[in-house]
Amino acid sequence: MPDKPEAETVEIFIMGKKYEVPKGLTIMKAMEYSGYQYIRGVGCRGGFCGACATIYRLEGDYKLHTDLACQTTVQDGMYLTQLPFTPAGRKEYDLEELQVSNNPLLDLYPELARCVSCNTCTKTCPQDLEVMDFVNEAIRGNVGKVAELSFDCIQCGLCAARCPAEIPHHHVGQLARRIYGRYQAPESEHLEERVEEIKNGVFDDDLEELVNLPEEELRERYENREIES
Amino acid sequence: MRTGKLNRNDDLEEDPYPESMRESIKKVEETREERLEEEVDMMDPEERDEVLNRFHPDYKEEGMRSLKVGPNRGDEMPLELADLLEAYPAVDPSEVDLTKVDYETDVLVIGGGGAGTVASLWAIKEGIDPSDILIATKLRHGDANSMMAQGGIQAADKENDSPSAHFLDVIGGGHFANKPELAKALAEDAPEILNWHEDLGIMYDKNEDGSMKTLHGGGTSRKRLHSAKDYTGMELMRTIRDEARNQDVPVVEFSPAIELLTDSDGKVTGALLYNMETEQYYVVRAKSVVMATGGFGRLHIQEFPTTNHYGATADGLVMAYRAGANLLDMDSVQYHPTGAAFPEQIVGLLVTEKVRGSGAIPVNRKGEAFVYNLEPRDVEAGALIRECYGRNNGVETPTGMKGVWLDTPMIDMLHGEGTFEDNLAYIHRLYTRFGIDPTEDPLLVFPTLHYQNGGIEINDEGRTAVEGLFAGGEVEGGVHGKNRLMGNSLLDYNVFGKRAGIAAAKRAKESGWGELTLDHAVKYADQLDDAGVDEKRKSPMLVPEYRGEETLSRSIDVL
Numbered sequence: 202m203p204d205k206p207e208a209e210t211v212e213i214f215i216m217g218k219k220y221e222v223p224k225g226l227t228i229m230k231a232m233e234y235s236g237y238q239y240i241r242g243v244g245c246r247g248g249f250c251g252a253c254a255t256i257y258r259l260e261g262d263y264k265l266h267t268d269l270a271c272q273t274t275v276q277d278g279m280y281l282t283q284l285p286f287t288p289a290g291r292k293e294y295d296l297e298e299l300q301v302s303n304n305p306l307l308d309l310y311p312e313l314a315r316c317v318s319c320n321t322c323t324k325t326c327p328q329d330l331e332v333m334d335f336v337n338e339a340i341r342g343n344v345g346k347v348a349e350l351s352f353d354c355i356q357c358g359l360c361a362a363r364c365p366a367e368i369p370h371h372h373v374g375q376l377a378r379r380i381y382g383r384y385q386a387p388e389s390e391h392l393e394e395r396v397e398e399i400k401n402g403v404f405d406d407d408l409e410e411l412v413n414l415p416e417e418e419l420r421e422r423y424e425n426r427e428i429e430s
Numbered sequence: 431m432r433t434g435k436l437n438r439n440d441d442l443e444e445d446p447y448p449e450s451m452r453e454s455i456k457k458v459e460e461t462r463e464e465r466l467e468e469e470v471d472m473m474d475p476e477e478r479d480e481v482l483n484r485f486h487p488d489y490k491e492e493g494m495r496s497l498k499v500g501p502n503r504g505d506e507m508p509l510e511l512a513d514l515l516e517a518y519p520a521v522d523p524s525e526v527d528l529t530k531v532d533y534e535t536d537v538l539v540i541g542g543g544g545a546g547t548v549a550s551l552w553a554i555k556e557g558i559d560p561s562d563i564l565i566a567t568k569l570r571h572g573d574a575n576s577m578m579a580q581g582g583i584q585a586a587d588k589e590n591d592s593p594s595a596h597f598l599d600v601i602g603g604g605h606f607a608n609k610p611e612l613a614k615a616l617a618e619d620a621p622e623i624l625n626w627h628e629d630l631g632i633m634y635d636k637n638e639d640g641s642m643k644t645l646h647g648g649g650t651s652r653k654r655l656h657s658a659k660d661y662t663g664m665e666l667m668r669t670i671r672d673e674a675r676n677q678d679v680p681v682v683e684f685s686p687a688i689e690l691l692t693d694s695d696g697k698v699t700g701a702l703l704y705n706m707e708t709e710q711y712y713v714v715r716a717k718s719v720v721m722a723t724g725g726f727g728r729l730h731i732q733e734f735p736t737t738n739h740y741g742a743t744a745d746g747l748v749m750a751y752r753a754g755a756n757l758l759d760m761d762s763v764q765y766h767p768t769g770a771a772f773p774e775q776i777v778g779l780l781v782t783e784k785v786r787g788s789g790a791i792p793v794n795r796k797g798e799a800f801v802y803n804l805e806p807r808d809v810e811a812g813a814l815i816r817e818c819y820g821r822n823n824g825v826e827t828p829t830g831m832k833g834v835w836l837d838t839p840m841i842d843m844l845h846g847e848g849t850f851e852d853n854l855a856y857i858h859r860l861y862t863r864f865g866i867d868p869t870e871d872p873l874l875v876f877p878t879l880h881y882q883n884g885g886i887e888i889n890d891e892g893r894t895a896v897e898g899l900f901a902g903g904e905v906e907g908g909v910h911g912k913n914r915l916m917g918n919s920l921l922d923y924n925v926f927g928k929r930a931g932i933a934a935a936k937r938a939k940e941s942g943w944g945e946l947t948l949d950h951a952v953k954y955a956d957q958l959d960d961a962g963v964d965e966k967r968k969s970p971m972l973v974p975e976y977r978g979e980e981t982l983s984r985s986i987d988v989l
Contacts, residue, residue, distance in 0.1 A: 225774055234978040235981070236977050236978060236981030237977070238975070241684070241707075243569070245577055246779075247779045247780070247860075248859070248860060249661070252569065272776075272860075274864075293676050294676060296631060352658075352665075353855055378631065379631030379672065382630070382631030383631035386633060387638065389636065389641060390640060390641070392587045396621045399593065399622065407592065411598065412597075416606050419601065419606060426651050429590065
């Protein structure tokens with residue numbers, strides 16, 4: 202038998218198989234400690250990419266919990282498996298051709314209407330987003346509200362995997378944000394003006410001069426440049 | 431009392447900070463009011479030089495060695511990178527059949543992050559049919575450092591700003607080592623890139639009149655940092671990826687390139703992919719190849735933790751170098767000043783510079799401010815290391831790591847309650863998950879390996895010295911010199927992803943497919959033989975090794 206690790210440990214079950222791992226590790230690091238080398242189920246390791254969606258149950262508890270393996274500490278008696286991929290249908294569309302006067306969200310994703318308001322999506326979300334609320338806003342065609350409520354979505358797909366109405370919430374949110382950004386957010390006039398100025402060569406001479414300046418002079422310009430307070 | 435479902439990791443009643451750290455926090459609290467009133471002075475150039483020379487890891491000679499083979503022979507590089515460049519091809523050329531071609535494509539894009547995806551979209555605009563493009567990527571499409579950028583993207587689009595002011599910041603921040611034509615391209619293209627993003631529907635933070643909300647970053651002379659909360663990278667990457675999906679760009683995931691293919695003249699004609707799940711190889715024939723594999727954070731240079739994603743293992747540098755590409759500024763590594771130093775579960779993860787840009791300042795264990803909050807990144811990182819190891823004013827964690835406080839409660843005090851949670855949602859969530867409320871308590875931070883400042887040399891069209899090979903994003907070098915400023919990496923992958931995509935498309939339209947050989951890899955191996963390199967050392971690395979020591983010590987190869 203191998204020697205037991207000296208640090209305080211917890212017992213976890215990776216896909217049903219028992220391992221003893223040091224207390225305080227994330228699920229991801231505990232799997233690696235146990236000898237798993239990731240190919241799937243890992244990405245940014247920082248809570249942005251949604252690659253490490255995980256489902257677990259705790260001993261003596263009937264509930265299925267969901268979270269990110271890279272952001273969750275192991276607990277004693279954790280039964281876990283990862284769900285690195287959810288085959289949720291995504292619709293292709295041309296952002297320039299969408300009929301935004303109607304409800305493009307419902308047009309592209311009619312399954313939104315199958316929502317039974319069970320709130321499982323909200324309870325499943327590892328980002329703690331109000332997912333069901335944005336589904337309801339999507340049904341009403343309130344694109345801006347969907348964009349706002351779904352903004353922090355990392356597209357892990359756990360909501361879609363658990364949804365009894367088979368709604369691909371993360372794709373709906375993505376569509377809403379793009380429609381909002383393209384058609385509803387106020388336009389940035391100073392940006393458009395600057396693009397025009399650059400096209401018209403307003404800054405060409407300045408830039409050309411800087412590019413060809415000897416390092417000594419460039420250094421002097423840099424050190425004496427005016428800094429906005 | 432901290433509440434909320436997010437705190438799943440700790441007992442709500444328990445103080446997340448151990449007593450020794452809590453003692454120091456009390457001192458931070460005592461000096462907070464005073465510090466809200468007065469700013470710390472910026473360093474003068476002499477002090478900056480001293481901090482860098484004495485405390486920045488790049489200046490530590492024992493961390494580098496000079497390369498024995500290839501175009502950069504004699505150049506100093508971090509040991510961890512030198513080991514991968516001076517290594518034999520992972521694939522044995524005699525084991526692969528290059529006559530059976532699996533994919534024929536106009537433009538092969540290696541890497542499915544920001545640069546690669548942008549390159550494919552602009553190759554389409556340049557007239558390449560989407561079905562004649564192939565993105566090959568190691569993990570999933572979009573699993574990349576691009577997804578993780580928090581703070582924002584620079585563009586000189588305000589009235590008081592100009593591309594020349596941006597250029598000057600870039601080149602001064604880079605210690606004048608940048609290729610000027612690349613820094614110029616970066617600054618000049620920026621507003622147009624943001625305009626393109628607006629057309630794609632990216633949601634930048636704006637005021638009600640539509641004007642962009644902008645902040646300072648370290649080393650900027652104007653407030654030109656544009657963000658989308660602190661999920662800027664995610665908002666850009668997921669939207670750009672969504673557009674590539676709408677355009678039907680073919681993507682093959684979990685199948686990284688492991689070697690370029692060249693013709694007898696050394697021109698790049700394709701690549702060998704490796705399906706990591708089935709362990710088979712694929713042969714790709716391409717008219718142009720865009721290298722967009724990102725950086726090298728997962729090499730853990732000088733044993734630093736990293737902010738980088740799992741796949742950041744320098745594969746593109748290795749492949750391009752064997753094919754004859756020149757590398758620039760590889761002796762320069764960016765350590766982000768503020769990586770998480772506590773709790774243990776998130777050590778090394780990024781605490782965005784936007785936190786300092788919003789007014790939080792670094793404070794030592796006695797509650798004293800010791801550095802201006804927005805020095806260029808290398809200087810700020812050096813100052814944090816000096817405070818911990820030069821002046822012994824760091825705070826020690828239960829695992830023995832040292833760090834300084836980043837006084838985050840200042841942000842809501844300066845800008846009003848709710849500012850932190852609205853604008854720094856990721857950081858708020860990251861810490862709340864572990865029971866720490868950044869609006870009430872400061873965060874312990876220490877520099878973390880963040881960015882590869884240098885990379886494959888390109889010209890302002892994104893062409894490398896090797897015909898048929900283009901590069902964009904973190905894998906290329908010359909844009910940022912010896913130090914990249916905040917907000918210029920998202921910009922870099924957009925500007926040079928675009929330029930590389932356009933140049934690759936142009937070449938694909940003018941030329942045909944070439945013969946497929948691994949001759950360059952065989953020749954490179956001969957050079958390694960001559961240099962007496964250990965034959966067991968193979969690269970690219972593809973994934974880092976994090977398995978437990980005990981498992982590895984008992985691992986046997988049976989299947």
